[in-house]
Every structure is written in structure tokens, then in C-alpha cells.
Amino acid sequence: MLDWLGTVLTESPPPDLLRLAAVPVFAWAAYRDVRTRRVPNATWLPLALLGIALLAWDVARVSAGDLPGGLVARERFYLRVALSLGMVGSIGYLFYYFGGFGGADAKALIVLAVLFPTFPTYYLPAASLPLTRTTVGVFSLTVLSNTVIVGAAYPVAVTLRNALSGHLAPIMFIGRPIRAEEATAEYGSLLQTPGGFTRRGLDLDALRMYLRWRGTTLTAVRENPERLRDPASLPDDPAPPGDGSIPESGELAVEGDDEATADGGRRGEAGGGGDAQAATGGGGDYDDPWGAGAFLDDIEGSAYGTTAEGLRDGLDVLAEADVVWISPGMPFIVPMFVALVVSLVYGDLFFELVSLLV
Structure with missing residues (x-):
């Protein structure tokens, strides 16, 4: 030696x-x-x-x-x-x-x-x-x-793993399935839209930025999709979005948790919004569903190239699906x-x- x-x-x-x-x-x-x-x-x-x-x-x-x-x-x-x-x-x-x-x-x-x-x-x-x-x-x-x-x-390894586990889909060569509620604990991109599979879905870093910005969680999005789809439910004073990284603890901390409502609606009565303004019933048509456009207009930068339409599509999928496909995200x-x-x-x-x- x-x-x-x-x-x-x-x-x-x-x-x-x-x-x-x-x-x-x-x-x-x-x-x-x-x-x-x-x-x-x-x-x-x-x-x-x-x-x-x-x-x-x-x-x-x-x-x-x-x-x-x-x-x-x-x-x-x-x-x-x-x-x-x-x-x-x-x-x-x-x-x-x-x-x-x-x-x-x-x-x-x-x-x-x-x-x-x-x-x-x-x-x-x-x-x-x-x-x-x-x-x-x-x-x-x-x-x-x-x-x-x-x-x-x-x-190649991802494809074999998907095949052996019985997850067969056109996207199995470039993606892997996860439980939708776990999306905020993963890196990569969503490979789905409401219309089907896509190669250019929502970046999960941008998803974390959005949730932090409006002071809510993915659990709240899944439990109250119609309420949060209404842009009137946006907070009066959005939190800093951060950079979309996953904290070392693995838990997505939300700015202002002590002030945020359980379903991510407006904080308090400031601005006169509150529940009365946000509650429109299910299935409403909005100019800016989920407040996606307001989010991108408010933050600095581009949230990793995310568009308002891409953010809306990703939230629609995550709000309804039990299992979603994401890119492996290998650095x-x-x-x-x-x-x-x-x-x-x-x-x-x-x-x-x-x-x-x-």
C-alpha cells in the first residue's frame, strides 16, 4: 500500500x-x-x-x-x-x-x-x-x-422498476408514480395535466413556492379544492415564497402558520374578504383559478419557468388524483x-x- x-x-x-x-x-x-x-x-x-x-x-x-x-x-x-x-x-x-x-x-x-x-x-x-x-x-x-x-x-433502472412493480403507462420510461399527497416531499416535475401525460408538467419546486406564498398546504388543496380555486380566497398579505427547496426536516413549513386558516383562505378580516367573499360554491368559473396568475405576478423571478396555466393544471391534478407520475429528477x-x-x-x-x- x-x-x-x-x-x-x-x-x-x-x-x-x-x-x-x-x-x-x-x-x-x-x-x-x-x-x-x-x-x-x-x-x-x-x-x-x-x-x-x-x-x-x-x-x-x-x-x-x-x-x-x-x-x-x-x-x-x-x-x-x-x-x-x-x-x-x-x-x-x-x-x-x-x-x-x-x-x-x-x-x-x-x-x-x-x-x-x-x-x-x-x-x-x-x-x-x-x-x-x-x-x-x-x-x-x-x-x-x-x-x-x-x-x-x-x-433504464426506472423503467425496470416500474415494470416489475406493475406500474405500466406510456410515461413509465421517464417517470415514477407517487401518492399525490406526497408531492411536496419530492423533487422533479409533475408529468400529468387534466388532459393526460406531458413531458413539461408543473415543477414541484414551484408548487412548494406557491403553497408557501399563499400560506396553505397540499392537504388543504386536496380537502378544499373548490374554495382554494377561487382567487378571492388568496391571502391579503402573501408570505415570501422561498426557493422551493425541501427543508431538511422533510416538512414543508408554511410562513405564518399561526395566522393561516385551516384551508388556506384569507387571514383574518383585513381587506373585507373573509369567508363571505371566498365562498362561491363548487364549479365556479374564475378569471384566475387558484390565483396562479396573481402568484406569478407577485413574486420575483419566474418560479422555474412555471406558467399560470401549468400551475393551474398541476393543482387540478393534485387536488383530484390519488396517484400521480413525476419525473425522477436525477441531478x-x-x-x-x-x-x-x-x-x-x-x-x-x-x-x-x-x-x-x-
């Missing part, structure tokens, strides 16, 4: 050893992403600064001729750095810009592009890691392709962390699969 560790520490390039600091940071970020779907921005800045410093170190080494292969090797190094920063880094930004990634996912990929532009090398007594290398030689691209492969295994940083470890040890899975087929 000591011989193995001594070889790694004494024979491997120092910049590559320092790059291993990314592994525990990505492990922590993956854990945070699973538990809270929130990764602080401060997570990525130290890694980005480390990547810039190590890249400058590598450039100095290459410029000084400390790289086997002469001019050709130097040209390949600069090309690989350009591809990593220009292509992989841009992919992270563009996916975030067009809504394909969350902010943390994009930052993580950009950090990888800066920190691992080329393949690192870790010498063992009888081998060196990664065990395989690509001809392209852009390590951040290897991590990205491995992330796609690792991430693809999750929907992208989780397969990215697994892919980083696989890439450091083995190399590029996709490249090896293609090599076997050719």
Missing part, C-alpha cells in the same frame, strides 16, 4: 495530483444535489481558480519544453486546451442558457473544462491511470461522454461525479465501446 501511494505521489505530475481535489468537491456537490437540489455557487469558484492556476502551470511547462514529443506535442496540447474551453465549456453555458441544465450543472461542466483540458496521468507500480486514452485527448470531453452513459442507466451532477471517477480510473467508456464495434 505504501509503495503504491509513494509511486503515485512521487512519479505523477504535481499539477495532476492537485487536480484530484475535484473528486471530494464533486462528491459533496452530488450529495447536496440529491438532498436539496441546491449547490452553493461558492462550491465552484475555488475549483475554477485552481484550474486556471494549474492550466497556467501546464502552459509554462509546455513552453519550457517539459513535454515529450517536441513541437507536435505542444501543438496538440494547445489544441486540446482550446477544444476543452471552447467546446465543452460552451456546451455547459449553452445548455444552461436554453434551459437544458441548471446553474450548478453548467458551472460544474465549465469547471471541468478548465480543470481537465487534457488527460491527467497517475503512475502506479505496474500501470498508469487512466487505463485507456482517446486519440482526441480532451479529458473534459471524456468526462462529459461518460456522464451521458452513466446518466442513461438511470432511466446531473450525480452521474457527472460517477463519470469523473470512472474517467480518472478507466478512461473513455464511449471511445472503448466504439473501438469494440469497429
Whole structure:
């Protein structure tokens, strides 16, 4: 064991050893992403600064001729750095810009592009890691392709689980069923509307924001749907919506619980609304059912891209259904962390699969 560790520490390039600091940071970020779907921005800045410093170190080494292969090797190094920063880094930004990634996912990929532009090398007594290398030689691209492969295994597992448990539906390949009353304890998106299945349903973070804003609970929505569908039942002084995250306790705390009515109606008599104004009987037609439009107009931001119609559809489903389908909501940083470890040890899975087929 000591011989193995001594070889790694004494024979491997120092910049590559320092790059291993990314592994525990990505492990922590993956854990945070699973538990809270929130990764602080401060997570990525130290890694980005480390990547810039190590890249400058590598450039100095290459410029000084400390790289086997002469001019050709130097040209390949600069090309690989350009591809990593220009292509992989841009992919992270563009996916975030067009809504394909969350902010943390994009930052993580950009950090990888800066920190691992080329393949690192870790010498063992009888081998060196990664065990395989690509001809392209852009390590951040290897991590990205491995992330796609690792991430693809999750929907397969979800599908098998649904099939084995007897939950057969057109949406079984991308979703899983839960009890409707438990929706506020889950991350992901609702995959249903009153008209059927959808790929772009209500974001459950936005649902928690809405419930907190109007000082009510999903239980109240299910017990009093007609009353809460009436916008006249909105509180006079809505609470801050928060960011939609699930508290560590797992319980959705509601601002002003001591003032809120049991069914989430107006607080007290201020504004003259009260029960008389809110009670219209079942089945009424409203300009703004559930107060969805008022919620989005009142809060700062867009509630994760939620529209008033999407919020209304989601509330209609959750108010009536016993079982609903939601997206698994697997954070992208989780397969990215697994892919980083696989890439450091083995190399590029996709490249090896293609090599076997050719």
C-alpha cells in the first residue's frame, strides 16, 4: 500500500495530483444535489481558480519544453486546451442558457473544462491511470461522454422498476408514480395535466413556492379544492415564497402558520374578504383559478419557468388524483461525479465501446 501511494505521489505530475481535489468537491456537490437540489455557487469558484492556476502551470511547462514529443506535442496540447474551453465549456453555458441544465450543472461542466483540458496521468507500480486514452485527448470531453452513459442507466433502472412493480403507462420510461399527497416531499416535475401525460408538467419546486406564498398546504388543496380555486380566497398579505427547496426536516413549513386558516383562505378580516367573499360554491368559473396568475405576478423571478396555466393544471391534478407520475429528477451532477471517477480510473467508456464495434 505504501509503495503504491509513494509511486503515485512521487512519479505523477504535481499539477495532476492537485487536480484530484475535484473528486471530494464533486462528491459533496452530488450529495447536496440529491438532498436539496441546491449547490452553493461558492462550491465552484475555488475549483475554477485552481484550474486556471494549474492550466497556467501546464502552459509554462509546455513552453519550457517539459513535454515529450517536441513541437507536435505542444501543438496538440494547445489544441486540446482550446477544444476543452471552447467546446465543452460552451456546451455547459449553452445548455444552461436554453434551459437544458441548471446553474450548478453548467458551472460544474465549465469547471471541468478548465480543470481537465487534457488527460491527467497517475503512475502506479505496474500501470498508469487512466487505463485507456482517446486519440482526441480532451479529458473534459471524456468526462462529459461518460456522464451521458452513466446518466442513461438511470432511466433504464426506472423503467425496470416500474415494470416489475406493475406500474405500466406510456410515461413509465421517464417517470415514477407517487401518492399525490406526497408531492411536496419530492423533487422533479409533475408529468400529468387534466388532459393526460406531458413531458413539461408543473415543477414541484414551484408548487412548494406557491403553497408557501399563499400560506396553505397540499392537504388543504386536496380537502378544499373548490374554495382554494377561487382567487378571492388568496391571502391579503402573501408570505415570501422561498426557493422551493425541501427543508431538511422533510416538512414543508408554511410562513405564518399561526395566522393561516385551516384551508388556506384569507387571514383574518383585513381587506373585507373573509369567508363571505371566498365562498362561491363548487364549479365556479374564475378569471384566475387558484390565483396562479396573481402568484406569478407577485413574486420575483419566474418560479422555474412555471406558467399560470401549468400551475393551474398541476393543482387540478393534485387536488383530484390519488396517484400521480413525476419525473425522477436525477441531478446531473450525480452521474457527472460517477463519470469523473470512472474517467480518472478507466478512461473513455464511449471511445472503448466504439473501438469494440469497429
